[in-house]
């Protein structure tokens with residue numbers, strides 16, 4: 001399976017960049033695209049923003065690709081840069097390549113060429129000398145030396161090098177051109193010492209033109225090597241001229257004009273179209289993808305470890321700055337600050353968009369190379385989720401206010417620990433958490449009420465507005481902490497069941513207090529902004545928490561939270577009604 005394949009160029013990924021949609025391409029392939037090749041999502045790059053490489057994938061590729069593939073890719077990049085005359089960038093790539101493979105002649109030839117284009121002639125010459133040492137039979141090496149010397153105005157030395165080149169390959173057209181040009185310029189004022197040399201040169205070139213068989217055999221071998229990597233001189237039947245090296249301004253040396261003239265005659269392709277590799281050459285360059293068994297040997301679990309949780313990635317996501325984390329780990333970091341935990345780049349925009357698609361290629365890679373570890377990692381996650389879903393032994397506790405059964409409780413969530421809690425409530429699917437009041441000495445009250453999330457709206461900065469409604473009351477049995485927030489083991493409260501005479505007595509009390517409420521409602525200022533109280537229920541014991549209107553009344557009255565909490569904790573409806581009766585009497589007295 002071709003794990004590291006770029007979906008755009010179909011080659012092995014090179015300088016991989018992961019987009020916001022989670023798909024990964026070569027950086028170069030994205031330079032000419034404005035949409036993701038797979039999901040068609042638009043590439044969003046704000047003014048001058050650079051595409052940042054996926055650092056994790058880059059290092060994985062570095063480990064997995066063999067030297068041949070790497071050098072091939074560097075050579076290809078280099079040729080492209082030269083063809084668009086981005087020499088400054090090209091020299092960087094060339095140096096990187098040479099550092100990686102110091103004895104790779106085609107790379108050195110390209111570097112020599114780039115130096116020449118940058119008018120760094122002595123660097124170009126030095127490079128050419130290294131090539132001569134590495135491959136004394138390669139005519140290109142002497143040609144490179146010659147052309148550098150020529151630009152340094154060392155015409156005689158240049159001439160010698162061109163002739164050495166021609167001795168090795170009499171069909172090396174550009175060396176012929178160089179020779180002719182130098183001889184033409186020198187002929188009028190030829191120093192006597194040179195006369196012999198020129199003669200010798202001519203006889204030498206004649207000799208080699210006549211008798212080439214002995215020389216050609218090793219040359220063709222050298223030439224194939226250099227073609228392999230898409231470089232420069234071809235010795236073909238059609239005598240295609242190699243790309244001519246021109247100084248960047250193209251005017252300084254007469255020879256170049258001459259060369260261009262000659263080249264135009266020989267080769268109709270316009271200079272910019274002439275590239276060292278054509279489409280057919282690409283076929284030549286077909287990458288071999290690293291085979292899976294090899295990947296298994298090369299990669300270890302520590303290569304796919306999240307730097308935040310130090311575990312194998314779970315749902316890996318890649319930030320715009322190119323760093324990869326488990327989705328939850330990154331979200332938890334951004335609960336505190338919208339910056340990358342590794343490079344500190346601002347991720348406010350990333351947070352604002354709020355979707356973190358998984359880095360697909362990494363997920364595929366882990367699935368292929370570490371299937372059992374992936375299964376284990378998933379199992380751990382599922383176990384954690386199951387534990388967090390247990391709304392008796394592991395209830396997340398929001399410490400804030402007193403909530404009541406059936407009564408809405410809107411919340412503004414901004415603390416990092418509660419952002420995490422809300423996400424987990426959604427992820428586990430429980431959509432529920434306990435609400436308790438702060439109590440000094442024990443972090444939160446002994447009693448509370450479950451809240452169920454009805455609607456949650458994430459704000460661009462990660463805060464959220466949460467609409468909840470109260471469900472059942474509970475008593476705290478044991479307190480704990482989980483990732484910064486409180487949790488508790490609880491038992492749910494149930495009102496004592498009444499029967500017979502006792503039930504009738506409480507029913508009468510209930511009806512009386514409700515009547516009191518209605519009276520209060522119609523007269524007292526405190527209630528004027530409420531439409532109407534909730535209706536009376538037929539069965540006062542239908543819910544384990546008793547009639548809903550009692551809780552509603554408690555929530556709207558301006559009471560001390562500790563007192564509200566006291567009533568919340570009662571499991572006797574009778575007792576609760578007595579308290580409400582007392583409160584309402586006070587209100588009614590105040591009116592009169």
Ligand SMILES: [Zn+2]
Nearest residue numbers: 006009026029
């Ligand atoms: Zn690509």
Ligand SMILES: [Zn+2]
Nearest residue numbers: 021023036039
């Ligand atoms: Zn995509």
Ligand SMILES: [Zn+2]
Nearest residue numbers: 306309326329
């Ligand atoms: Zn992690």
Ligand SMILES: [Zn+2]
Nearest residue numbers: 321323340343
């Ligand atoms: Zn980063």
